[in-house]
Amino acid sequence: MEIGISTFVETTPDIKTGNVISHDQRLREVVEEIILADEVGLDVFGVGEHHRKDFACSSPAVLLAAAASRTKRIRLTSAVTVLSTDDPVRVFQHFATLDGISEGRAEIMVGRGSFIESYPLFGYDLNDYEELFEEKLELLLKIRESEKVTWKGKHRPGIENMGVYPRPVQKPLPVWVGSGGNPQSVIRAGKYGLPLVLAIIGGRPVQFAPLVELFKRAAAQAGHNPDSLPVASHSHGFIAEDSETAAEKFFRPTQYVMNVIGRERGWGPYDRAQYDAARSFEGALYVGDPEMVAEKIIHLRKNVGITRFMLHVPVGSMPHEDVMKSIELLGKEVAPRVREEVARWEEER
Numbered sequence: 012m013e014i015g016i017s018t019f020v021e022t023t024p025d026i027k028t029g030n031v032i033s034h035d036q037r038l039r040e041v042v043e044e045i046i047l048a049d050e051v052g053l054d055v056f057g058v059g060e061h062h063r064k065d066f067a068c069s070s071p072a073v074l075l076a077a078a079a080s081r082t083k084r085i086r087l088t089s090a091v092t093v094l095s096t097d098d099p100v101r102v103f104q105h106f107a108t109l110d111g112i113s114e115g116r117a118e119i120m121v122g123r124g125s126f127i128e129s130y131p132l133f134g135y136d137l138n139d140y141e142e143l144f145e146e147k148l149e150l151l152l153k154i155r156e157s158e159k160v161t162w163k164g165k166h167r168p169g170i171e172n173m174g175v176y177p178r179p180v181q182k183p184l185p186v187w188v189g190s191g192g193n194p195q196s197v198i199r200a201g202k203y204g205l206p207l208v209l210a211i212i213g214g215r216p217v218q219f220a221p222l223v224e225l226f227k228r229a230a231a232q233a234g235h236n237p238d239s240l241p242v243a244s245h246s247h248g249f250i251a252e253d254s255e256t257a258a259e260k261f262f263r264p265t266q267y268v269m270n271v272i273g274r275e276r277g278w279g280p281y282d283r284a285q286y287d288a289a290r291s292f293e294g295a296l297y298v299g300d301p302e303m304v305a306e307k308i309i310h311l312r313k314n315v316g317i318t319r320f321m322l323h324v325p326v327g328s329m330p331h332e333d334v335m336k337s338i339e340l341l342g343k344e345v346a347p348r349v350r351e352e353v354a355r356w357e358e359e360r
Contacts, residue, residue: 012312012353013319014346015055016048016338017090017245020068023271023328026263032328034067038074040331045078047335049085051342057090057120057245057321062128065271072105072117079113087113090208090245090321091122091189095143096129098167099151100175107179115180120208121148122189123196139166145199148188152203155183187243190222197222201229201237208243212323215293216244216311223316243319244311247326248297250304250340251333257298262286264327297322301344308349313356320349 020041024031032040045056056078058071068074071089079087087109092102102119110117123144130137146164154160154175163169188200189208200207207226209219227237247265251257262283269281289296297304304322311317324337 012350013054015053015321017057017321017323019059019061019066021328022067023065023267025328037067042078044338046081047338049082051339053085053342055086055088057088059090060093062132072109076109076112086116086118088118089120091120093124093129094121094147095123096133096135099147103154103175107177110179110181110184111177118185120187120189197226198229201226202233204230204235206241208245211244211246211295213295216295217314220315241318242316244317245321245323246297248322249324250301250337254299254303260333261298264325264329268327301340305345305348309352312353
C-alpha cells in the first residue's frame with residue numbers, strides 16, 4: 012500500500028487576510044513539501060498541471076525536477092498531465108529527463124483535465140475532446156515502447172522512423188491514467204493495461220468499487236493481468252493533531268475553492284453541512300487526526316481495492332506550516348498504521 016501527496020499548487024486568497032501568495036513563492040513552498048514528504052517516508056508526490064491564475068504550476072515536470080536532486084526515494088508524478096493539449100513527444104522527453112535526474116523515480120499521470128483553459132490556450136477544439144486524448148495516448152505509448160517511432164494521426168503531424176530522446180532509466184516509464192469516474196476512461200485504462208487513478212472527491216468512496224471491478228474486467232479481456240495493475244485514489248484531506256483542529260482549519264479554504272469552481276460549473280453553494288457529511292467515516296474527505304484518517308484509508312483499501320492513496324492537500328491556500336505539519340503526520344503516523352494493518356489483512360486473506 013503506497014501513501015503520498017498531491018497538490019495543484021494553489022494561489023487562492025488567504026481566507027483571513029485576503030492576500031494572495033505569489034506564484035514563485037508557492038512553487039518554492041511545494042519543493043519544500045516534496046522534500047519533507049521524502050524525509051518522512053511517503054511513497055509518491057504528484058503535481059497537477061493548470062493554466063489559470065489560481066494555480067501556479069503549468070509544468071509539473073519542471074517543478075518535480077527542482078525537487079528530484081534534493082530527494083532520495085519518493086516517486087515524482089504529474090497529477091495530471093493534460094495530454095489532450097500537449098505534444099506526446101515533449102511530454103515523454105520532459106518526464107524521461109525527470110527520470111534521469113531522479114535516477115528512475117518519474118511517473119506520468121495522464122488525463123483530459125477537469126479544467127478547459129488549455130484547449131483555447133494551445134489552439135485545440137473542445138469538440139475533439141475524446142479524439143485528442145485517444146490519439147495522443149496512443150502516440151505516447153508508442154514512444155514509450157520504442158526508441159524509433161513511426162506514427163500517423165489526425166491532430167498532429169506524423170513521424171517517420173525518428174528517434175525520441177532522452178530514453179528513461181525505467182523501462183517502461185510508468186504511465187497512469189487519471190479518471191474522475193467516467194466508465195469509458197476506466198475501460199480505456201484497462202484496455203491499455205495502464206494503472207488507474209480515481210479522483211474520489213465526492214459521494215461515498217465505496218461507490219467506486221464497481222469502477223475498479225470494471226477496470227479489472229477490461230484489463231483481463233484485453234489480455235492483461237489485472238492483479239498486476241495498481242489502482243490509486245486522489246482524495247481531498249488534511250491532518251492535524253486532533254480532528255476538531257483539522258476540521259476547522261481545512262473548511263474555509265476548501266469552501267472558497269469549491270464555491271469558485273461551483274459558480275463556474277453551475278453547482279450550488281458548498282456549506283458546512285456538506286463538509287461535515289463528507290468528513291464522516293463513509294465520506295470522501297480525509298480530514299481528521301492521524302488515527303481517523305488511517306482508518307478511512309484502510310477502509311478504502313479493503314472495500315474498494317485501492318493500492319495507492321494520495322492525499323490532496325491543501326484544496327485552497329493554507330499556511331505553509333499547516334500543510335507541512337499535515338505531510339509530516341501523514342508520513343510519520345498515518346502511513347505506518349495503514350501499512351501495518353493492510354499487511355496483516357493481506358496475510359490473513
